[in-house]
Amino acid sequence: MIAHVAAATEQRGRVVLQLTSGRPNRVALEAAILVAKAFESEVESLFVEDQGLVDCAGFPFACEISLHGRERRPLSTDSMERELRNMAAAIGRDLSALARRAEVPLRQTIVRDDPIAALAKACAQRGPWNVIALGNTVEKAAAHLIRSLFESVLDSTGVILAGPRARKGTGPIIVVVEHVDRLEGMLRAAQRLDVQEKGTAVIALLVGESDEVIVRMEEQSRLVLGPEKAVTFVRTVVTEGSERSLAEVLRRLHGSFVIGQFGSRLAPPDGDMRHLLSNLESPLFLIR
DSSP states (O other): OOSOOOOTTTTSOOEEEEEOSSOOOHHHHHHHHHHHHHTTOOEEEEEEEOHHHHHHHTSTTOEEEOTTSSOEEEOOHHHHHHHHHHHHHHHHHHHHHHHHHHTOOEEEEEEESOHHHHHHHHHHHHOSSOEEEEOSOOOTTHHHHHHHHHHHOOSOSEEEEOOTTOOOOOSOEEEEESSGGGHHHHHHHHHHTOTTOSOOOEEEEEEESSHHHHHHHHHHHHHHHOTTSOOEEEEEEOOTTOTHHHHHHHHHHTOSEEEEEBTSSSBOTTSOOHHHHHHOOSOEEEEO
16 A cells, blocks of 8 residues: 555545644654654544543542652542543644644544544544554554554554654754655655755665565666655665674664554564664654
8 A cells, every 4th residue: 555645625634643642752752743744644543531531530549649758649530531632632742733833724623432443533534545543652562552553543544653752853854765666656745745846855765685685676676766866775684594784774763753564663563662663863753
């Protein structure tokens, strides 16, 4: 599937930004707005209230302990619900300001549901060309979470996420390519992300199990693209068991955005993405 989200006029999808309790990742929010602007789409923020937190607050022994540990106060269902609504409102104000500056339409929704089920329902309303954006920092159990999203939220083409070191950058947009037949679609998405038309550099990071494979990939890629496409090719060999080296290559390239495919060496469905996300300094857009 291509990296795509429906334009607002199509009414066939949008960027669905999931938010939960806790501090949102500013880079993830900006990445969601950027993708929506790039594809002339819109954003629906989906603040998912954690039913488990509300239920726990109703227990008679539940209490809140201050950071220094010297104060505590009782919790209740009402106080937890109020706190979640206040949190949603504060995040919503910041997100509205970002969307307004980018001139991106924004709709805000609050639901109480399982987070993945809530996303599946939201995307099914307008599918199939939705992109999911995770508004909170993703680090632990990333591969399991993203696999669950791709398996459960069928009306989506990709997932945007950011790790703890993600920052707003001005470097190149990097597409991680392991199959040449995916190159053109990924490059189109990369070029659209240059929303200010500043001529942001695009790097095609060719990944294969040997030098010979990568040389053939570059030859095929140049034939497909032709001489008019301004793309810089970077080669990296990643053999089985050396996937962590790919994270280090991406870190050294200092990209402002990375586009890759879930199920690849970059993001193996049964692998461990913690090393990638703990080192990646840019948001990540994973497509099917």
